[in-house]
Amino acid sequence: MSEPLQKMEAASKLLELKHIDLSFGGVKAISNISFDVLEGEVRAIIGPNGAGKSSLLNVINGFYHPQQGEIWFDGKQRHSMKPYQIAYQGISRTFQNIALFKGMSVLDNIMTGRFTHMHKNMLWQALWKGPAEQEEIENREFVEHIIDFLEIQAIRKTPVGRLPYGLQKRVELGRALAAQPKMLLLDEPMAGMNVEEKEDMCRFILDVNDTFGTTIVLIEHDMGVVMDIADRVVVLDYGRKIGDGTPDVVRNDQTVIDAYLGVSH
Amino acid sequence: PSLSYRTGPYAAGGAPYADGYADYFTLLNERDGGIGGVLTAVPECETGYNTAKGVECYEATKGDGALAYQPLSTGITYQLIPKTMADDIPLMTQGYGRTSGANGKVFSHVFNFPANYWSGASRIINRIMEENGGTINDRNIALVYHNSGYGKEPIPTLEALATKHGFNLTLIPVDHPGQEQKSQWLQIRRERPDNIILYGWGVMNQVALKEAANIRYPMDQMFGIWWSGTENDALEGMGSHGYKAATFHNVGSDYPVYKDIQKFVVDAGLTAGDGSNVGTVLYNRGMYSAMLAAAGAANAQEIHGVKDITSGMMRDGLEALNVTNEFMAAAGMPKFGPEFSVSCSNHGGPGNVGIQQWDGNSREWKLVGDFEAPDMEVISALIKADSEAYAAENNITPRDC
Amino acid sequence: MFYRESGDFKKTYQKDSQTFPIKFDRWRYYFVMLIAFVVVPMFLTDYIANAVMIPFLVWAIAALGLNILVGYTGQLSLGTGGFMAVGAYATYKLMTAFPGMDMVSVILLSGLITAAVGALFGLPSLRIKGFYLAVATLAAQFFLVWLLNKVPWFYNYSASGQISAPQREMFGVIITGPHATPVAGYLFCLGFAVGLAWIARNLTRGRLGRSWMAIRDMDIAAEIIGVNPLTAKLSAFAVSSFFVGISGSLFFSVYLGAAEVTEAFGISVSFSVLFMIIIGGLGSIFGSFIGAAFMVLMPVLLKNVLVGAMGWPTDLAAHFEYIIVGGLILIFLIIEPHGLAQMARVLKEKLRLWPFPH
Amino acid sequence: MSADFLYTIEVILNGLMAGVMYSLVALGFVLIFKASGIFNYAQGVMALFAALTLVGIQTGQIPFSHLINAIFGTNIHHFGWQVPTLLAIALTIGVMVVFAILVERYILHHLVNQEPIILFMATIGLAYFMEGFGDIMWGSDIKTLDVGLPSGGSLWLEEYTLGWAAEGEQYYGMYLDKLDMVASLVAIVLVVSLTIFSQYTTTGRALRAVADDHQAALSVGISLRTIWVIVWSIAGFVALVAGIMWGAKSGVQFSLSLIALKALPVLMLGGFTSIPGAIIGGLIIGVGEKLFEYAIGPLIGGATENWFAYVLALMFLVFRPQGLFGEKIIERV
Amino acid sequence: MTTEKAPILAINNIEVIYDHVILVLKGVSLEVHEKGIVALLGANGAGKSTTIKAISNLLGSERGVVTKGTIEFEGKNINTSNPAELVKMGVVQVMEGRHCFEHLTIEENLLVGAYARTDGRRAIQDSLEMVYNYFPRLRERRKSQAGYTSGGEQQMCAIGRALMANPHMILLDEPSMGLAPQLVEEIFEIVKKLNEEQGVTFLLAEQNTAVALRYATYGYIMENGRVVMDGKASDLRENEDVKEFYLGVSDGEKKSFRDVKQYRRRKRWLA
Numbered sequence A: 001m002s003e004p005l006q007k008m009e010a011a012s013k014l015l016e017l018k019h020i021d022l023s024f025g026g027v028k029a030i031s032n033i034s035f036d037v038l039e040g041e042v043r044a045i046i047g048p049n050g051a052g053k054s055s056l057l058n059v060i061n062g063f064y065h066p067q068q069g070e071i072w073f074d075g076k077q078r079h080s081m082k083p084y085q086i087a088y089q090g091i092s093r094t095f096q097n098i099a100l101f102k103g104m105s106v107l108d109n110i111m112t113g114r115f116t117h118m119h120k121n122m123l124w125q126a127l128w129k130g131p132a133e134q135e136e137i138e139n140r141e142f143v144e145h146i147i148d149f150l151e152i153q154a155i156r157k158t159p160v161g162r163l164p165y166g167l168q169k170r171v172e173l174g175r176a177l178a179a180q181p182k183m184l185l186l187d188e189p190m191a192g193m194n195v196e197e198k199e200d201m202c203r204f205i206l207d208v209n210d211t212f213g214t215t216i217v218l219i220e221h222d223m224g225v226v227m228d229i230a231d232r233v234v235v236l237d238y239g240r241k242i243g244d245g246t247p248d249v250v251r252n253d254q255t256v257i258d259a260y261l262g263v264s265h
Numbered sequence B: 001p002s003l004s005y006r007t008g009p010y011a012a013g014g015a016p017y018a019d020g021y022a023d024y025f026t027l028l029n030e031r032d033g034g035i036g037g038v039l040t041a042v043p044e045c046e047t048g049y050n051t052a053k054g055v056e057c058y059e060a061t062k063g064d065g066a067l068a069y070q071p072l073s074t075g076i077t078y079q080l081i082p083k084t085m086a087d088d089i090p091l092m093t094q095g096y097g098r099t100s101g102a103n104g105k106v107f108s109h110v111f112n113f114p115a116n117y118w119s120g121a122s123r124i125i126n127r128i129m130e131e132n133g134g135t136i137n138d139r140n141i142a143l144v145y146h147n148s149g150y151g152k153e154p155i156p157t158l159e160a161l162a163t164k165h166g167f168n169l170t171l172i173p174v175d176h177p178g179q180e181q182k183s184q185w186l187q188i189r190r191e192r193p194d195n196i197i198l199y200g201w202g203v204m205n206q207v208a209l210k211e212a213a214n215i216r217y218p219m220d221q222m223f224g225i226w227w228s229g230t231e232n233d234a235l236e237g238m239g240s241h242g243y244k245a246a247t248f249h250n251v252g253s254d255y256p257v258y259k260d261i262q263k264f265v266v267d268a269g270l271t272a273g274d275g276s277n278v279g280t281v282l283y284n285r286g287m288y289s290a291m292l293a294a295a296g297a298a299n300a301q302e303i304h305g306v307k308d309i310t311s312g313m314m315r316d317g318l319e320a321l322n323v324t325n326e327f328m329a330a331a332g333m334p335k336f337g338p339e340f341s342v343s344c345s346n347h348g349g350p351g352n353v354g355i356q357q358w359d360g361n362s363r364e365w366k367l368v369g370d371f372e373a374p375d376m377e378v379i380s381a382l383i384k385a386d387s388e389a390y391a392a393e394n395n396i397t398p399r400d401c
Numbered sequence C: 001m002f003y004r005e006s007g008d009f010k011k012t013y014q015k016d017s018q019t020f021p022i023k024f025d026r027w028r029y030y031f032v033m034l035i036a037f038v039v040v041p042m043f044l045t046d047y048i049a050n051a052v053m054i055p056f057l058v059w060a061i062a063a064l065g066l067n068i069l070v071g072y073t074g075q076l077s078l079g080t081g082g083f084m085a086v087g088a089y090a091t092y093k094l095m096t097a098f099p100g101m102d103m104v105s106v107i108l109l110s111g112l113i114t115a116a117v118g119a120l121f122g123l124p125s126l127r128i129k130g131f132y133l134a135v136a137t138l139a140a141q142f143f144l145v146w147l148l149n150k151v152p153w154f155y156n157y158s159a160s161g162q163i164s165a166p167q168r169e170m171f172g173v174i175i176t177g178p179h180a181t182p183v184a185g186y187l188f189c190l191g192f193a194v195g196l197a198w199i200a201r202n203l204t205r206g207r208l209g210r211s212w213m214a215i216r217d218m219d220i221a222a223e224i225i226g227v228n229p230l231t232a233k234l235s236a237f238a239v240s241s242f243f244v245g246i247s248g249s250l251f252f253s254v255y256l257g258a259a260e261v262t263e264a265f266g267i268s269v270s271f272s273v274l275f276m277i278i279i280g281g282l283g284s285i286f287g288s289f290i291g292a293a294f295m296v297l298m299p300v301l302l303k304n305v306l307v308g309a310m311g312w313p314t315d316l317a318a319h320f321e322y323i324i325v326g327g328l329i330l331i332f333l334i335i336e337p338h339g340l341a342q343m344a345r346v347l348k349e350k351l352r353l354w355p356f357p358h
Numbered sequence D: 001m002s003a004d005f006l007y008t009i010e011v012i013l014n015g016l017m018a019g020v021m022y023s024l025v026a027l028g029f030v031l032i033f034k035a036s037g038i039f040n041y042a043q044g045v046m047a048l049f050a051a052l053t054l055v056g057i058q059t060g061q062i063p064f065s066h067l068i069n070a071i072f073g074t075n076i077h078h079f080g081w082q083v084p085t086l087l088a089i090a091l092t093i094g095v096m097v098v099f100a101i102l103v104e105r106y107i108l109h110h111l112v113n114q115e116p117i118i119l120f121m122a123t124i125g126l127a128y129f130m131e132g133f134g135d136i137m138w139g140s141d142i143k144t145l146d147v148g149l150p151s152g153g154s155l156w157l158e159e160y161t162l163g164w165a166a167e168g169e170q171y172y173g174m175y176l177d178k179l180d181m182v183a184s185l186v187a188i189v190l191v192v193s194l195t196i197f198s199q200y201t202t203t204g205r206a207l208r209a210v211a212d213d214h215q216a217a218l219s220v221g222i223s224l225r226t227i228w229v230i231v232w233s234i235a236g237f238v239a240l241v242a243g244i245m246w247g248a249k250s251g252v253q254f255s256l257s258l259i260a261l262k263a264l265p266v267l268m269l270g271g272f273t274s275i276p277g278a279i280i281g282g283l284i285i286g287v288g289e290k291l292f293e294y295a296i297g298p299l300i301g302g303a304t305e306n307w308f309a310y311v312l313a314l315m316f317l318v319f320r321p322q323g324l325f326g327e328k329i330i331e332r333v
Numbered sequence E: 001m002t003t004e005k006a007p008i009l010a011i012n013n014i015e016v017i018y019d020h021v022i023l024v025l026k027g028v029s030l031e032v033h034e035k036g037i038v039a040l041l042g043a044n045g046a047g048k049s050t051t052i053k054a055i056s057n058l059l060g061s062e063r064g065v066v067t068k069g070t071i072e073f074e075g076k077n078i079n080t081s082n083p084a085e086l087v088k089m090g091v092v093q094v095m096e097g098r099h100c101f102e103h104l105t106i107e108e109n110l111l112v113g114a115y116a117r118t119d120g121r122r123a124i125q126d127s128l129e130m131v132y133n134y135f136p137r138l139r140e141r142r143k144s145q146a147g148y149t150s151g152g153e154q155q156m157c158a159i160g161r162a163l164m165a166n167p168h169m170i171l172l173d174e175p176s177m178g179l180a181p182q183l184v185e186e187i188f189e190i191v192k193k194l195n196e197e198q199g200v201t202f203l204l205a206e207q208n209t210a211v212a213l214r215y216a217t218y219g220y221i222m223e224n225g226r227v228v229m230d231g232k233a234s235d236l237r238e239n240e241d242v243k244e245f246y247l248g249v250s251d252g253e254k255k256s257f258r259d260v261k262q263y264r265r266r267k268r269w270l271a
């Protein structure tokens, strides 16, 4: 038995979607999709353009509300919640079209990721000296670890708008990591990167997964990456699920090959 | 100094007034070599009708030995009242400003003679009474007013008068700037008040008169305060024919002083503006105010026996001012305004107000009612109450006099 | 070469997050403070105080407040005039109702009252964005002015609705009213301006400030990260209004001494404060100050040059003032759309590279 | 019919007409917003400037006479001729086109791809500039504008409706202002033609593209320069129309520029990007504020129109944050 | 490629500065010959997009300027030509990061692409049909507002929009970004087809080096604002360094992404 499968058996379900339906006006983005994510695994979502992958992530972190279906997270069923409440439950993500805060420096962007871990109220903050500063410094230390980890020390104080695309993606990952999430959703984190940079990103993702046990849900079009690092892969096409299983299973599934892969990878 | 406004939404009204004010002093300097041999300087400072700029102007000019201020804005007047009091500089507000400033005991440095918003209102009511055989019981009178401090001034007076004479008062506010008054005039059309009193300024006046003409309101039943009684306001010509307005100075340019102005100022190319305003109502008003200020200064020179007076002396001069017909005639402006005198306790004079009427044919204003006293009984009480409230709020002990 | 940051290493995060991390900047800051608190009062005349310094400080506070809302939180607001009016009228009511209350409390309380009003009018921002919100805040502007003009209780039933600030003193020094010395008024305002700037700086560099900026830059992403848009936006409205309220309060009590709501707090006030922050630089505390300085000083300067020195007729000068101020705004925007503060930053960077061009 | 009912009708009709007058101003805003995402604060001043220019040309005023007099000590103000109305209007349109070209060349051209608030700010700067410039060019006194538009209530309508009220009630017939009726006609023509222009022509589509993304528009070969000159010229023309209508009502003077404030709630209610929205928003605001002033105003002291228009628009916005007909604000990640 | 023929596009030693102070391109020269497909490769931030924007003159709108060097198209200096003129000359750019007109529908987006064309409605209709045939997904979504379509759909829309201009030369900035693998192949097939059948010249910045080098005729590799290597695509493909750093192949075999934890590639040359 391969290593991923062992992991699967031991783990419990962190997230479970049951019969999710989502449509916009006439467009059915997701129809009747069920799948689960186990604690500590790397779960990939693949599928052709417009299949509904991003929409699915949006459902998971509460930005879209499915018309139908149940969502179970961490053993509890979720009833309509605001995205920020879901963030407090330990889900964080990156975006397909980079959604960094353009006017802030790299450091501030990542510090914003710590938002859910900071609690001092406005009055303390207005005074700064004392508790607020203390809290700030504690979190700053944590953020510096992330910055070291992602190897972006040199651009710490650069406004993110000036960074090249690839680095922005990396900063966005940093911001998501800063929240110390239970589950990390990554929407095409490696688009627009060359092999070397993709390797870096893979390294970060796998490290996070290993060291902190963070569960990862990943959308990616580079089959090389997906097949190499995912424990299990789910395949969507036109809002439907057409395949689910380990990379090996998916890779050889004829429907998947027809709909998406084209040739066997 | 004269704080003027030749820009902003009320520029069209501010410019001729400032011209008149400046031109008169130019005349004195050119013709008489100043007042009592001392050349006058009237620095002008642009406020744009903006209170904050008014303060800037005040501070900018007060250091240069300013004798009196002509702020030309009710808002700025309020601002300057405490400041001038502290700096011992008289504040001259002819026909505007704080009405209760007439109480010289409290407002030692405010001079709002010869007439104020309240005497204007009262005079208009009196006129309406005259025209209706002395009784206006149950008459419906509407006040259309600029919804600001200025426009609200006459309300207490009119309310007091309404109780006294038994007429019904309807209040119809119009918000700045007042380009759109459909609602107000539809309401008037519905309710058909017997008389309308207009306290407007700027574009509001033009629109009000136009709308009144549009609904064919009988113009001779409509009365404006002097700030609503200028050539600008009756622009429509025939549309406003018959419209009346209160005034505290005469109209037209048929006075000796105009010959001098033509000769010494206009022909010499020394006019403040482009000279096109000479003889208009607002120009006359500016000139008249200037004349009163000059009279005050001359008085001060006389009282204190010095030529170079200070602002404190100027105040004394104003407080002893006695404007008679002879005096006005000597100044080349016979019967230009009401006769009045100022005292320590009364800075407003008796508040005599005349009535002028717009003649659409000749496109000019004509005086149709003499300078007559308003209902001082009502007004005095109001002045007393308002000024005492101010004194209490600001810890001022009224002077004895 | 003059402007160095190398060799200036930070060993603690505390040091690294200080306001002026570079030594040269820090000294310059102390120097400015010294001038503001010690040197300026020595040379203060009535004119400089009342026409330049006090309005500058008062407007700077308003600009700081608006900058928190517009520059840091991205919520365009044109209700500043209305909120300043609330501050001013609150001060008037407090001063007349409790003659014994000291001025600092009066002003802080006025600020708090304005903050509450501001938060209330901030509610629509949860649904409405961008220019739509800007126009919606005009509803606040017009409504507040109407209300304060209409209800006589607010101006103690005086005939014209004017309010005047009675005389008050602190530690035996007269601060408001006509007998206040320019130095007293100036130092009083300066104290508030410095204190509030310090608070603004603290708030914007911490958690709350970051949540504001996140909302500004991308509200959806911010919400997904965990920022509650409701608290972020309303807190911005409240803090901003607090500042603006204090500014209105000082505007009325120390600067003008009397005010009437339709004249002093009209829509043009809202616009000019917006000017200040855009010219100074959105999202910059320093920018709020230079923006205010620009908008206060420019007309005074122009006036003094055109009328005073060149002897132009006042109306021509005033019209040219419009043209020049308008033209300068355009020129600044074209040269540096992100305001004078950004211009200073670029200059700094150039200085750092000097004498090499890049 | 009871007189009360008739009065209500009258208020509603007059509200509609007033709304049309607001729409005339709002249209100019919409055009520019649609074509560049710029919220053009200067629209009101443009109306003033256009009206001033029209009057100036018509009455043969010498531009900058005040300035010239001040510098050279001369005393000139008029050429002494009168220009026929139509010719004067044509010349004014020409001036507005030149104005559009200058604005593009010296301002917008340098601000491509900037954030909306910066562009907004630039238009404020422009407004300041033009305020001073217009006054220096034509003087700040009040001018009457006479292009032969009718004014006053329609007598025919008044007489026709006089008998409608129930017996014994006071009723004076329905009142409608002829100027307003003309304005309505003009507005209808404008709205229809502008809608056709923006909806069904290639240029119209390009306008919307520019508003969405300056850079991308450039990359497909849309010349921002041409587009902006066209749009600002049209907006200048709309401003002239608004200036004529409002100027006929209140004289041409500085306050004319303040009508922009009456157009804002209209804009926000109808949606910044919709030409029909401008007119429908105008109608709703017009009727709403007049009815409120009629029914509630007297109870709370009147002069409610200024703020009520905004509050009304606000209430609509809470339900449709992009205004009634505005383009939906796209929120996606 | 014969060197005698003058290149259709020649960039000569250009320098680009953003915001007055940020020097990004430090003397870049490159040539594109008529009917060539030239690939511009390099790491993030190397300056590929900047180079492309310098050509299409979109830099101005980002406060960037070309301070040195010349850019020539068909022998004419185009340093100061505005983008609209360039499109008229036949140079169209597909911008990085999609840049669709959000509020316009997909079809309107495509039609706007044909804005500068003057050859009539029919021809435009034909092009539209062609684009729809290339991207059937777009046909399905033609009535949706572009802002609401998925990332890949927007990318297709942006490419399709450029094709609508019927250009001579297309500057493609990362065309494959966010597209499903089989679509990436398709896009390059389209590139090839247009190049062969209609003689369209391409300059493309691309991260997917493997595919890019497969289709390109010539390649430039940029690092840190400079061109560090150039050559025929076939030569580059065989170059050991390129293989290792850009194709992810070392010692003749592909590494698994799972192994990167133990192994890191490091560039051997200094930029």
Ligand SMILES: Nc1ncnc2c1ncn2[C@@H]1O[C@H](COP(=O)(O)OP(=O)(O)OP(=O)(O)O)[C@@H](O)[C@H]1O
Binding pocket: A024, A027, A028, A029, A047, A048, A049, A050, A051, A052, A053, A054, A055, A056, A096, D332, E141, E144, E148, E149, E150, E151, E152, E153, E178
């Ligand atoms: N808010 C929305 N309104 C309307 N349609 C939407 C919305 N969000 C997504 N869609 C549609 O739903 C479908 C799925 O979109 P989604 O973004 O999930 O695709 P995807 O799988 O992420 O594709 P890609 O790989 O191209 O990013 C698309 O056709 C898109 O147009």
Ligand SMILES: Nc1ncnc2c1ncn2[C@@H]1O[C@H](COP(=O)(O)OP(=O)(O)OP(=O)(O)O)[C@@H](O)[C@H]1O
Binding pocket: A161, A162, A163, A164, A165, A166, A167, A192, E018, E019, E022, E024, E042, E043, E044, E045, E046, E047, E048, E049, E050, E051, E062, E096
């Ligand atoms: N508007 C800008 N202002 C300042 N710096 C910028 C700007 N745009 C790009 N840069 C800088 O220019 C450099 C080159 O950027 P460019 O976008 O050209 O890189 P690229 O090679 O296209 O990278 P990627 O593969 O990530 O797209 C980067 O270091 C970036 O930080």
Ligand SMILES: [Mg+2]
Binding pocket: A053, A054, A055, A096, A187, E150, E151, E152
């Ligand atoms: Mg997607």
Ligand SMILES: [Mg+2]
Binding pocket: A165, E048, E049, E050, E096, E173, E205
């Ligand atoms: Mg790039």
